[in-house]
Amino acid sequence: MSAVPLRNDQPAINGPRSITVLGATGSIGDSTMDLLRLTPDRYQVEALTAHSNVEGLAKLAREFNARFAAIADPARLDDLKEALSGTGIACGAGESAIIEAAARPADWLMAAVSGAAGLKPTLAAVDRGTTIALANKECLVCAGDFFMQRAVDAGARILPADSEHNALFQALSSGNRAELTRVIITASGGPFRTWAAADIEQATLEQALKHPNWSMGQKITIDSASMMNKGLEVIEAAYLFALSPDQIDVLVHPQSIVHGLVEFSDRSVVAQLGSPDMRIPIAHCLGWPDRIVGPSTRLDLAKIGQLTFEAPDFERFPGLRLAFEALRTGQGATTVFNAANEIAVAAFIGKKIRFGAIARLVEATLEQWVRAGNLAPLSSADDAIAVDHNARKLAASLLPQIAAKAS
Numbered sequence: 001m002s003a004v005p006l007r008n009d010q011p012a013i014n015g016p017r018s019i020t021v022l023g024a025t026g027s028i029g030d031s032t033m034d035l036l037r038l039t040p041d042r043y044q045v046e047a048l049t050a051h052s053n054v055e056g057l058a059k060l061a062r063e064f065n066a067r068f069a070a071i072a073d074p075a076r077l078d079d080l081k082e083a084l085s086g087t088g089i090a091c092g093a094g095e096s097a098i099i100e101a102a103a104r105p106a107d108w109l110m111a112a113v114s115g116a117a118g119l120k121p122t123l124a125a126v127d128r129g130t131t132i133a134l135a136n137k138e139c140l141v142c143a144g145d146f147f148m149q150r151a152v153d154a155g156a157r158i159l160p161a162d163s164e165h166n167a168l169f170q171a172l173s174s175g176n177r178a179e180l181t182r183v184i185i186t187a188s189g190g191p192f193r194t195w196a197a198a199d200i201e202q203a204t205l206e207q208a209l210k211h212p213n214w215s216m217g218q219k220i221t222i223d224s225a226s227m228m229n230k231g232l233e234v235i236e237a238a239y240l241f242a243l244s245p246d247q248i249d250v251l252v253h254p255q256s257i258v259h260g261l262v263e264f265s266d267r268s269v270v271a272q273l274g275s276p277d278m279r280i281p282i283a284h285c286l287g288w289p290d291r292i293v294g295p296s297t298r299l300d301l302a303k304i305g306q307l308t309f310e311a312p313d314f315e316r317f318p319g320l321r322l323a324f325e326a327l328r329t330g331q332g333a334t335t336v337f338n339a340a341n342e343i344a345v346a347a348f349i350g351k352k353i354r355f356g357a358i359a360r361l362v363e364a365t366l367e368q369w370v371r372a373g374n375l376a377p378l379s380s381a382d383d384a385i386a387v388d389h390n391a392r393k394l395a396a397s398l399l400p401q402i403a404a405k406a407s
């Protein structure tokens, strides 16, 4: 049994649904709130959370008359209280308040915190056995070993919100699990798709932040430029749908119209298409098992004219190769991959390393981790968080030598 429901055979939901959004002030949070705004009578907002953006959080909490608002930065509690004064909206601060927000009863929860910080709160929602739209891919990359099993045990439904995985989720309904032979996730190739390796090595932050198709948060935009994001998504797909690395292919598709394809045993390939707008996969999760009316632009294939596809280049984009290697290694290696990448991206943003050094830091951290004999299966959130923490320390310690080394 999978925690991702593979067929739309669930009863429709009647009456207003209670909704919680973790990471409400971010890019995915913004798209989610936009969808709720279309038919506010259908939803009662239970809880909203943010990291430090008190103003944005309070504005949303007031607009949607949320019951609870939580800010992760404990230093901002007084500001939040003040911003919500006179509303009757309860609030809290710190990691425990984010977990409380996730644990409060809600029919549907959007998990859109960025990074490994999303793991514990999302697990709190999993343990309630609720329906979770999962954008926070780090939950699976850091803790996929047990995250999906825990969802099955608790009776939680995981609806993939990441566009490629949502595409696979939709396409999978065309057959059953035993008939599936392969999934293909597409990648735009990012702003450096056609660049020579030497130019990618020297790319600036401004260049990395210029995504050709998608408008997203800063971290994921840089990950798209390095194709680390596609690596994270390969790992995400493996855990979500219980696939082996050999059953997952990546296809570069610069127009970002075809998001994911599923191949079945008869060699039929079923794909999902749509404009590059995160409100489409989020709307699918929000409406599921029905479909809601979405605000996104209608797909006009005649106007687009051509859809093109290329094989990914594992040489110029070594992050993709490293993700497959980490997935094959298992036993916490994907947690290390993610942790090292987070340190590397922060160092790149802080101008401490060159763009090309991001993958080198991830590779060096993984190598050292394996050489030190640290691999072990993860069976709890604490295990995953400990590996994440130690891998970050290791990556940070390797940073100076990677920064000093020429490519």
Ligand code: NDP
Residues within 6 Å of the ligand: 022, 023, 024, 025, 026, 027, 028, 029, 049, 050, 051, 052, 053, 054, 072, 098, 111, 112, 113, 114, 115, 117, 135, 136, 137, 138, 161, 162, 163, 214, 215, 216, 217, 218, 219, 220, 278
């Ligand atoms: P953003 O950086 O735009 O937003 C992140 C949200 O999480 C914000 O609300 C932020 O609050 C909050 N947050 C950040 N750190 C913490 C923390 N330590 N504790 C609690 N809350 C925190 O990210 P995105 O919306 O782009 O991405 C969110 C997740 O969705 C990521 O895992 C990403 O990989 C995934 N995703 C994103 C896509 C996209 O199109 N953006 C597509 C597919 C997946 P504050 O505003 O106060 O900083």
Ligand code: MG
Residues within 6 Å of the ligand: 162, 163, 164, 233
């Ligand atoms: Mg994606």
